[in-house]
Amino acid sequence: MASLSTDDSASAAQEWRLKINRIQSSKVTPEMRQGLLRRAESKRLASARVKKSKALRCSAARSAKSWSTCQRRMESVKSKFAPSLTMTSAFGGGRTLTRTPKEQEAYKAEMDQLMMEQTLDMTSCQDLSLTSVNDYMTSSDKLVGTALVVQKAEDDELEVDDDEIQADISEFQALLEKIKTEPTDDEEIAANFKLYEQYLETVELVRKSVFELWSESKESFPQSAVRTIEHELQRVDSQANMEINFDSGRWFVYEMTQKAEMNRQLLLKLSKSIQTRLELLAAENDCPICLEPMGKGSEERPITVLGCCHSVCTECWEHWMAMKHGRAFCPLCRHEEFLEEILMPEEERR
Ligand SMILES: [Zn+2]
Ligand SMILES: [Zn+2]
Numbered sequence: 001m002a003s004l005s006t007d008d009s010a011s012a013a014q015e016w017r018l019k020i021n022r023i024q025s026s027k028v029t030p031e032m033r034q035g036l037l038r039r040a041e042s043k044r045l046a047s048a049r050v051k052k053s054k055a056l057r058c059s060a061a062r063s064a065k066s067w068s069t070c071q072r073r074m075e076s077v078k079s080k081f082a083p084s085l086t087m088t089s090a091f092g093g094g095r096t097l098t099r100t101p102k103e104q105e106a107y108k109a110e111m112d113q114l115m116m117e118q119t120l121d122m123t124s125c126q127d128l129s130l131t132s133v134n135d136y137m138t139s140s141d142k143l144v145g146t147a148l149v150v151q152k153a154e155d156d157e158l159e160v161d162d163d164e165i166q167a168d169i170s171e172f173q174a175l176l177e178k179i180k181t182e183p184t185d186d187e188e189i190a191a192n193f194k195l196y197e198q199y200l201e202t203v204e205l206v207r208k209s210v211f212e213l214w215s216e217s218k219e220s221f222p223q224s225a226v227r228t229i230e231h232e233l234q235r236v237d238s239q240a241n242m243e244i245n246f247d248s249g250r251w252f253v254y255e256m257t258q259k260a261e262m263n264r265q266l267l268l269k270l271s272k273s274i275q276t277r278l279e280l281l282a283a284e285n286d287c288p289i290c291l292e293p294m295g296k297g298s299e300e301r302p303i304t305v306l307g308c309c310h311s312v313c314t315e316c317w318e319h320w321m322a323m324k325h326g327r328a329f330c331p332l333c334r335h336e337e338f339l340e341e342i343l344m345p346e347e348e349r350r
Helices: 002-027 030-080 101-130 147-157 162-179 186-220 223-241 252-283 314-323 335-343
Strands: 084-087 095-098 303-305 311-313
Touching: 002 314, 002 335, 030 101, 030 147, 030 162, 030 186, 030 252, 030 311, 101 186, 162 252, 186 223, 186 252, 223 252, 303 314, 311 314
Parallel strands: none
Antiparallel strands: 084 095, 303 311
């Protein structure tokens, strides 16, 4: 059975090659080819930028989750080592909440462990922001067989859900209320301050990424969109420079965390508008191989985005893979070679 299906796909690939041969040799003029390759290139850039945008949105989304998780874990360590009431004075009847030195030591050790794990988790959020657009346009030489499948799985992992973002915002705000007044416990104060610093660092990295992504993509945006987005970007800046009111009666760590969180929410909103536009740029086009329209519409062909961020229609890619026995290279990165193979007369192929 297996050999039969291999034969089938081999003959389908053969049929496909003849069809593409016809299209590419008789329909495509040199000027058209220039245009095709130019469009494929700008589309490739847009795809890589979409990936960058997804990664930094994922970084922003996961950092809030990480902050909340740490707050909840702190709560449970605190309740595990809740100080007990002790008589401190035989005369005045003074009573205070204390831990024994041994309890205090165990409490400190658990808090330290928690904060160490937290640092690792926040660092992994930050790493997501650090991949550059160029990194996403990796060489197509690496592209053999399963590389594509891996790429797809990575892509899906980076998808962030809007409802989930909203739920995380609510949780964050509820937990933030708990540090509105300064804790009395030194460990708790130190842990909260460290958590804030890590959180701010992550938001700053996301901010830097959004600004970079914007400055390199804005030439492909229409004027009206540029104005709207730049206006929003200014709001992020002004938030960052906003003075903190230390006389508010609220703990300054609360105030500063709240401010970083407002910036994070603005950045998520902004990157979404940028990404939506980039997705359009990445989607609109014809398959550069068979020249048929491709995209998400039901009438159109599904797209396969390769590791280099070039895209071709899935049908073309599958036939090309079959023709190359699973070791296909990108037909656009190595276009000359691809054409040679497609245009090679049948008798020379044997
Ligand atoms: Zn095609
Ligand atoms: Zn390519």
